[in-house]
Amino acid sequence: MAAMSVQEMSINGDQPPPEYIVKESSFGCIESSPPLADQIPIIDISLFSPSSLEYSEQAENHELQKLRTALSSAGCFQAIGHGISDSFLDKVREAAKQFFALPVEEKQKYSRALDGGSEGYGNDVIVSEKQVLDWSYRLTLRVFPQDQRRLHLWPQNPNDFGEMLHEYATKIKLMMGVVFKAMAKSLDLEEDSFAKQLFGDQSLLQARFNFYPPCSRSDLVLGVKPHTDRSGMTVLLQDKDVEGLQVLIDGKWVRVPIVPHALVLNLGDQMQIMSNGIYKSPMHRVVTNTEKMRLSVALFNEPDPETEIGPVEHLIDDETRPRLYKSVKNYGRINYECYQRGEIALETVKI
Ligand SMILES: O=C(O)CCC(=O)C(=O)O
């Protein structure tokens, strides 16, 4: 008989099988309720656009300062003033919820296994026997460049899923453009210093819908194990009611609160490389809930695999801040290969 799915085990309230049980880790044990983060500020990104009503240079500088502090410590913040309406964000959550609620056979039509690539529906790719599995399901889809969409993996049900995803990703891309410029400004760089490599015409935008069924033993499993994102920048739409995301700050796990109207923005490894380590790609994980399911939608920006990225010249100083990272192409692949070998990708591109 085939192994039971997370969903079936979740419904039965079974004890999680051994392959899901998190052993002791160098990042500490699972506490469902560590303190709420007070290092993750709320930043009004409308203040980075001179066309906005509340814009003033003083307000912008104040917000840039907050941005710099947040990204050089926590590596993430809660973005408000992004201009995306609550009703639209609810629509995104609702479409994701409807998809994950479909019968298994229906979801299997979009299965990653059918396609052989990294896109589609499924749970962990099993690469080793020692691997601990995540208590979750995902649907991964590339949205940009538009001509790289694998439309046969895009859900037909709910029938406006594709339209929703296109619209949502278009809005998030605009937001990312604003933040890339602001990040450069916050470090006294030319506006396009990061965007040139990370956000060019051929840059990628990948969507990942995460679904975490409840687990009767949320003290033993993780929805997503500790990781850093391989992206340049990630924008995360959290569940409206159920917390779960935790970030490692100064060696301690803290809970990322649900802030109404906000999108969580965190940096990925490729921004840590380009900023020569000044800005951080935070280690994060997701815990499960004993009673409630949780949903999230992450959009990842990445350069196209042919674009070389490396620390921005102005952020290197032989005396005070020597170059920390090599220049690399296709960090996505490096990251995947390291994951298979159980290595930390960022460590392998250090000088
Ligand atoms: O579900 C979340 O809150 C975070 C998910 C995540 O870290 C990821 O998809 O990379």
Ligand SMILES: [Fe+2]
């Ligand atoms: Fe992540």
